[in-house]
Amino acid sequence: MRQDPERLVETGYDEIAVPYQVWVSQVEDDPRLRYLGNVLKQVPGRPDSLDLGCGAGVPCTALLAERGPTIGVDISAAQVELAGRNVPDAQFIRSSMRALELPPESFDLITAFYSIPHLPREEHGDLFRRIAGWLRPGGRFLATLGHRDLDVVKDFLGVPMVTSSYDVETNRRLLIDAGFAVPVDEVVTWYGGHVTYQWVVAIKNGERTVVADRRRP
């Protein structure tokens, strides 16, 4: 019988919180800061931000907290503890993003860097609808999504880890069904061709969709 996927992810990240941070900080061409910088230019003033699957809070939750009130959410107690120490200006909640209860229309920006593919894909559409509900009209959702049909448990930094995703067209359709326009929709490969994700910026009640494919060999 397949182990409870959330429990697997939670215990996995409790174990690899520090090794993950060491590994990811060595990935020089990680595009997350470029996407975050671009989206922060689109939200004026001091945005209310929510970072889903915030990990240890650096660098992304920290940048959000520099701009405005920020909540980070992570399923792993070890990650939340690190994040609290790394980013004292943000608020952190230990919870699955799936079970999160937040007031409607209370955020200008919601981010999810490399976290949604750890949630079983049958849950993604419902999560997108809930994210749309938490955003104010015109609010942005910046996320990395899996780029292909995949639903596996495989080794990640020495622990079994859930990776669950749809293809890019299905992801886009689920976002549109949830009430988003998707003006940024790009498949990007980096880390010597070993890492590929679909990057999306989705706007609640927003603008037109432009699709780009930046796969590199």
Ligand SMILES: C[S@@+](CC[C@H](N)C(=O)[O-])C[C@H]1O[C@@H](n2cnc3c(N)ncnc32)[C@H](O)[C@@H]1O
């Ligand atoms: C690959 S790490 C990314 C961490 C951080 N966003 C970053 O960019 O470095 C994925 C994070 O998502 C968290 N996560 C996975 N599933 C989650 C869920 N259902 N709810 C909340 N957090 C989750 C993990 O605990 C982990 O900290």
